[in-house]
Amino acid sequence: MGRNTTLKQDYLLLMGFTAAVLAAPFILTPIGAGYPDLLQKFAIFGIFALGFNILFGLTGYLSFGHAAFLGVGSYAAVWTFKLLSMNPILALIVATVIGGLFSVIIGFVSLRRSGIYFSILTLALAQMSYNMAYSVLTPITNGETGLQLTQSDPRILDVALGRDYGAVLPSSDLFGIYMNGYPGYYFCAVIFIVCFFLSMRIFRSPFGMMLRAVKSNQNRMSYTGLNVRPYTLAAFVISGMFAGLAGGLLAVTDPLAGAERMQWTASGEVVLMTILGGAGTLLGPVIGAGVIKYFENIFSAFNESVLMQVFDFLPSSLQHAMVSVSSLFVGEGWHLTLGALFMIIVIFLPGGLMEGFNRLRSLALRIRRRQVDEPMTPDPVERVPGPAE
Amino acid sequence: MSILSVENVNKNFGGLRALNNVNLEVEAGTVHAIIGPNGAGKSTLLNCFVGRLEPDTGTVLFNGQSLLGLKPHQINQTGVSRVFQTPEIFDDMTLLENVTIPALAKRDGSFRLNAWRAVRDESKIHEAAHECLADVGLGEKSQELARQLSRGDKRRLELAMCLVQDPKLLLLDEPTAGMSRADTNNTIDLMRRIADQGVTMVVIEHDMHVVFSLADKISVLAQGTVIAEDIPDRIKGDARVQEAYLGGAHL
Structure with missing residues (x-):
């Protein structure tokens, strides 16, 4: 499916996506990822990457500070819990709005430059936010300990509606359904699907087309009567709102917000997710987010005894050798696997995993075509995958 | 005058x-x-x-x-539209998209957050874009990527991008x-x-x-x-x- 998708193709894609997200607990169980905590992370970081992709994938502006919006969203959500209500929807609205407002400020400053200067500006501003969250803003962020709920929180709306959580620490609930475990996952999943739908609309819209034009040729754009700045700022703010929402969801599933969420490594992670999956493609960043979170949680849990079992079929000396080599890549060393995977992909599949899928698909099509109408037809010209696939 | x-x-x-x-x-x-x-x-x-x-x-x-x-x-x-000495076009987009962008810029002004409607539903804009491409003799290449064009064709494309704005x-x-x-x-x-x-x-x-x-x-x-x-x-x-x-x- 190229950029010129039909309405029917879009519906099919959306339906497929919805089905996959809803059935994820069953689909992912065989590979050991079918438990709610990890599934929630898939959905939340999927949203984060979807938003990041609207900025980076479409306009080509590489922000190295998007974790700041994630962190701000978390703080905003926890404060909403503390002050107003434990209802997750209210918290998410606040988180999204605050994430958006914060990105207006950072976007306004950093979009004065492009290329590497833009990246450095976003990185610097995000690190500034991170350090402030640790130091001067301690009254708001509770510094190193992180912002937590307490029994003495006012929760004005909850109190007004007569909700009393008693002597236990409250956790977020949607009209009585607690936001952990599978209900928490399905809450995230619904929002994830909505975000995917929104992202798809943006990709197919004239606005999305202008964002791709920003990446392609800003000079031509301005001589065509288009003002580039508001387009880039709008993309920046939309992606900031997605990040704020994702941060809010992190707080909904686990009502705690710490500054480490804003650190530059977290910003780098979303860049990796997007590039790994395929920047500028609709599905790529979601897949990238899934792969990275999977590695982080599954590979890091492997230890020597698990490896011994895996290589059990080998003779003892070989088994030990294999274990000592492969243990470098699992457990604490999962970053090494991720790094190697990332390098392989960037070198051989610059379009990310999505490019890999597309190549496989066109290969399959070619083989089938050759089988159908025997040798004489020439190979179809290898199609360059468009950014919106 | x-x-x-x-x-x-x-x-x-x-x-x-x-x-x-x-x-x-x-x-x-x-x-x-x-x-x-x-x-x-x-x-x-x-x-x-x-x-x-x-x-x-x-x-x-x-x-x-x-x-x-x-x-x-x-x-x-x-x-006022301008054609450059070295064609300034949207290299990694199709010819049709290249011409659609100026047509939208003419209709919607220098900025519009038109993010809900799909481009494929803009039938009037598409019609104008196709017409302009046909005018400069690129009608059959509308789905090709602009970067694949010869230099002469790129120039023609740039002209079409200007003309679609009337x-x-x-x-x-x-x-x-x-x-x-x-x-x-x-x-x-x-x-x-x-x-x-x-x-x-x-x-x-x-x-x-x-x-x-x-x-x-x-x-x-x-x-x-x-x-x-x-x-x-x-x-x-x-x-x-x-x-x-x-x-x-x-x-």
């Missing part, structure tokens, strides 16, 4: 006087060529019309409105530079057709063949000064022009 009037425009780059009291009147519905030897200030002058450069002194009026101090996108929105004034910077004879002739035919539709054009050109087959009026720039302005036949015989342009040789 003159659609573009340039009065006493001066531009210095450091100690170099690039434009020296340039005056120019472009009549609506005509093709006005600006010729002159290398370094005469032709491109500098053109850049002063589109907001890329700001003259030091002087006025540039388009339909009675000053263009000075306006940004390129604002100038385009008043109805410009009041079209500025062309050496539209046939680096083209083969055949491509040049095709481009001349195309520009002739555009001119016949009543589009006012200002053309900077080196190729005299192109200039004399298109221009209604020619201004000759030399060392930043307009040394002659007349109809082609009289420019051919102008002694000053021959002196400046060819060092005395006959055109």
Whole structure:
């Protein structure tokens, strides 16, 4: 499916996506990822990457500070819990709005430059936010300990509606359904699907087309009567709102917000997710987010005894050798696997995993075509995958 | 009636006087060529019309409105489109998308958060875009990526991108530079057709063949000064022009 998708193709894609997200607990169980905590992370970081992709994938502006919006969203959500209500929807609205407002400020400053200067500006501003969250803003962020709920929180709306959580620490609930475990996952999943739908609309819209034009040729754009700045700022703010929402969801599933969420490594992670999956493609960043979170949680849990079992079929000396080599890549060393995977992909599949899928698909099509109408037809010209696939 | 009037425009780059009291009147519905030897200030002058450069002194009026101090996108929105010396197109987009973008810019203005509707539903815009591509002879390539085009086709695409906006004034910077004879002739035919539709054009050109087959009026720039302005036949015989342009040789 190229950029010129039909309405029917879009519906099919959306339906497929919805089905996959809803059935994820069953689909992912065989590979050991079918438990709610990890599934929630898939959905939340999927949203984060979807938003990041609207900025980076479409306009080509590489922000190295998007974790700041994630962190701000978390703080905003926890404060909403503390002050107003434990209802997750209210918290998410606040988180999204605050994430958006914060990105207006950072976007306004950093979009004065492009290329590497833009990246450095976003990185610097995000690190500034991170350090402030640790130091001067301690009254708001509770510094190193992180912002937590307490029994003495006012929760004005909850109190007004007569909700009393008693002597236990409250956790977020949607009209009585607690936001952990599978209900928490399905809450995230619904929002994830909505975000995917929104992202798809943006990709197919004239606005999305202008964002791709920003990446392609800003000079031509301005001589065509288009003002580039508001387009880039709008993309920046939309992606900031997605990040704020994702941060809010992190707080909904686990009502705690710490500054480490804003650190530059977290910003780098979303860049990796997007590039790994395929920047500028609709599905790529979601897949990238899934792969990275999977590695982080599954590979890091492997230890020597698990490896011994895996290589059990080998003779003892070989088994030990294999274990000592492969243990470098699992457990604490999962970053090494991720790094190697990332390098392989960037070198051989610059379009990310999505490019890999597309190549496989066109290969399959070619083989089938050759089988159908025997040798004489020439190979179809290898199609360059468009950014919106 | 003159659609573009340039009065006493001066531009210095450091100690170099690039434009020296340039005056120019472009009549609506005509093709006005600006010729002159290398370094005469032709491109500098053109850049002063589109907001890329700001003259030091002087006025540039388009339909009675000053263009000075306006940004390129604002100038385009008043109805001025420009073709560059090396085609400026959206390389990694299809031809149809390349032409759709200016059509949307014309309809929606310089910014619009039009993020809900799908581009595929903009049937009027698509129709106009297809028409313009067919006009310049690229109708069959509408789904190809722009970067795959030959240089001549890229130029044609850029023309289509300008034409879809229905410009009041079209500025062309050496539209046939680096083209083969055949491509040049095709481009001349195309520009002739555009001119016949009543589009006012200002053309900077080196190729005299192109200039004399298109221009209604020619201004000759030399060392930043307009040394002659007349109809082609009289420019051919102008002694000053021959002196400046060819060092005395006959055109």
